[in-house]
Amino acid sequence: MKLTCYVTLFVFVFSCKITTLVAQTKTIDSISELLVKAKDTNRVKLLLQKGDLVRDHDKDRALAIFDESILAAKKIDYANGEIDGIHQKAITYGMAGDYVESLNYLSQGIQLAREHNNLERLSQLHKTSGIVYKRLGDYSTSLENYLNSLEIIDSLGIKNAPLHVNIGILYDLLENKEKAIEHFEKAIDEASDESRDDTENSVLANLAVMDFASGDYEAALEKNLRRAEYAKKIKNNLDLCRTYANIGGCYLKLKDWNKSEFYFQKSLKIAEQLSLKPQIALYYYNLANLRFEQERYQDAITSINENLDLVAELNEYSLFRKSHDLAFRIHQKANRLPTAIHHLNRTMAYGDSLMNATKVKEIQQLQIRHDVSLKDKELKENALELQLLNTQVASNQKRLLYLLIITLLLLVTAGLIYRQFRIKKKSYAVLEEKNDMISKQNKTIETINSELEKRMLRAQMNPHFIFNSLNSIQYLITTNDRVNALKYLTKFSKLLRQVLESSINISLVLREEMELLKIYLELESLRFDNSFKYEIKIDENLDIEEHELPMLLVQPYIENAIIHGLMPKDGDKTLRVNFKDSDAFVICEIEDNGVGIQKSIASKRKKPSRGMAITEKRIQALKKYTDQELLKIENLNSGKQTGTRVTILIPKQGIHQTFDSKQAV
Structure with a gap:
């Protein structure tokens, strides 16, 4: 429940960014013109800025721009630019949901930042790693990275209010309320004058979530009312719509029916203006819940039916289950038992689907962690091989130098020169043999990677096919077609076995x-x-x-x-x-x-x-x-x-x- 609230807050922030797309396009065009003549570090910085702007609507193009910035930084030995480019690639992959690649680039960035002792960028990389691991559900690793980032910025005497907000949210997910509040308070203390209002409102939103979840509805109401005033002040209608719905929910829990309905109506008005279907569906759910609490069951049935029609368009399992559960309770109280049983069955069916989806997500998270460990292992092996080759090259260079010095000083005979020539030739033959061996190993690795990719795609194909067949069986069962259901199940079991x-x-x-x-x-x-x-x-x-x-x-x-x-x-x-x-x-x-x-x-x-x-x-x-x-x-x-x-x-x-x-x- 808490995680859903925090994700919702993130979605609202992301939605606000969409409104700046036109202005961003003009900025991108201006940067492209500057890049024609830009050189050295200025070129790297402009490429990073351009990639950041492009990323919101074209992630593949953004990745190509960040690659270009990394190459440009390497050419001029600009370590900070190279680290920033790698960091931006990691963020882009994380936004696309490719957490394996995101963590891979974060690992590279952390290693490079340590080599150059760049503590500020090392702190930023640990913070991003904390965000990625939080999305994976690995809260312990996420907290470890957040605390590493915090330790570094404390040593540098830097204040970072958003980092404390992130840590506070994570502690709340870990059900450590005291630690969560402690970091929310630190976020407010460390906020700059320009960002203090935004920080306080962000903290207020998270505290309201905590109060509502703990049953302190009056405290949640007071915070949401303050949030509403701030949203009106900065004209953030998206946040205002959500906040009005939360205020109505608080009054509903406090059994103040008139105020509850008043704020639900205000939320609906904004949602209709902005065409926010999820918020409109939420309004009808809240209204049905209100009528249910008032024992106005017929009005509640009308509202929940409106909600179910809208939820069907959204195609979200958790919303289906929640709506059908309320519909079951309303029809049960209205003594409409057949309809109540229908909604109860739908609640149970969507509950099972949600459970299956959760299990699939857990399996995917485990697979991602396994892939990350394999990537780390491969990088270490490649680093060792490169170190070995560098050692051999250095050894050969020294050997040639010693040969030249001995030749000049001792004026060795032609036989000795011939002998040294044979040694040199043999050394090169050994190097060529090893290079051939490494080349063959690289081809083998490429082949294995290709096979792993095909197995991964085949592994994704089978669950899709099986879920479609299970849906067909479920349909036959729900329509009470037992004969065809048994036939279908028999053939499906045979197919599944094969x-x-x-x-x-x-x-x-x-x-x-x-x-x-x-x-x-x-x-x-x-x-x-x-x-x-x-x-x-x-x-x-x-x-x-x-x-x-x-x-x-x-x-x-x-x-x-x-x-x-x-x-x-x-x-x-x-x-x-x-x-x-x-x-x-x-x-x-x-x-x-x-x-x-x-x-x-x-x-x-x-x-x-x-x-x-x-x-x-x-x-x-x-x-x-x-x-x-x-x-x-x-x-x-x-x-x-x-x-x-x-x-x-x-x-x-x-x-x-x-x-x-x-x-x-």
Whole structure:
């Protein structure tokens, strides 16, 4: 609950930044003009400033600009600029949710700052590390980095109010209220005159969250009223909208119904002006809760129904669960038991979904920590190898110098010169042999990294596919279709068993992939009451035991054809899957007579498909084996005929090399 409140505060701050986008564009253009003539440290600083401005709307471009700043800093031996560039890359990756890369660059920045004894930048890097680990849920490591940063700035005699706010929030998450308040007070003490009002308001917001969570509603109310006055003063309507809702919540807990409804209405007015759907949905939830407390159950039912309609558009599990739970309690009190049972079932269903999502997030956090440890290990090994090479190069240089001195002083004979020449030649041969060995090791590491990336994408693909199947089973159960639910569950268990038995492999022979696809199509046909026909054909020249395919590569496109092509169509529905042979590729064609591309796109939800995004990455991973386009989507609409054809080219060379390297590993 506390973490959600702090994340909400962060979202409001980020939203405020969007309003400055136009002004930022003008600033970026001005910096670009200055960069044409800028040199040395000025060029590095301008690049860092430009990357910071670009990052809000184009993270990839920002990363390229920061890379350019790092190279420019290295050329002029400008350590501070290099550290700042690495730090900005870490922040950018963190904002994109790529915490492995973020922590990797933070580690590099910390090492470089220590080498140059730059304590101020070392403190900033530890502070950013604390933020990243907090987002990962690793509060102990986050606190360790925050305290390291605090120790450094204390030694430098620098005041940093925002750092104390961050530490206070973390202590509150750790349920150490005394420590949290202590750091909030320090933040106010160390705030500059220009930032004091903002700091006090930020601290006030966090203290209000703590008071409300502990049940001290009067204290929370007093702080929120002060926050509202400050928000009106600085004309921050986003913060004012949220604060009015919090004030209404406090009055609701204090059973002052009139004031509670008054502030809920004020929050709604601002939310409607700014088109804030989450806040509008929150208003109807709060109003339903108020009517429930007043025992006006019919009015409460009207408000909670409005809330459920809005929450459905937001597609957030935690909001679904919270709304259905209140709906259950309202209908139960109104003695509308069948409807109450329906909402109770929905509450339990979304609770299970939220639990599954939490488990997946925990697994991802563990994987991120594992990846970070592997990165650190790899960096240390590379550093040792580089140190060894430097030692060998230095040794050879000294040997050549000694040889020259001895030759000049002793005027050695031609035989001795020849002998020294042989020694020199042998040394170079040893160096070349070691360089060849290192080159081969680098190629092996690249191959392993490529395989790990493919396994990661395949590991992401399976949960997506399994969750879709579980949703289908859940649908049959909730519609009380027991016969089809049992059939579906039996076939799904068979499919799941085959997927698990094949989980060690990145690729499957064509026969095994065909078996998985047939079971999947049987499941989809059963799910949609056999409303479509399907057929799978294999070229007679294609050896199904020899050729291999990436596991479940074509399944998302088959799913897309069924869901978005065939299901919206009336009348005859047919799906054809053809596997053809060519010299360099296994060709898969997925053709349907559905509504076609344009209507399919119009009917899709705005949120992009997770499964299709993963599959596109898997296909991109195969493009290094060929220059041809591997994916082609055609609209078959002509006259009355409609449909879509998806053609996937799967390089034979890439799959066989993948399989061979997999066996070698």
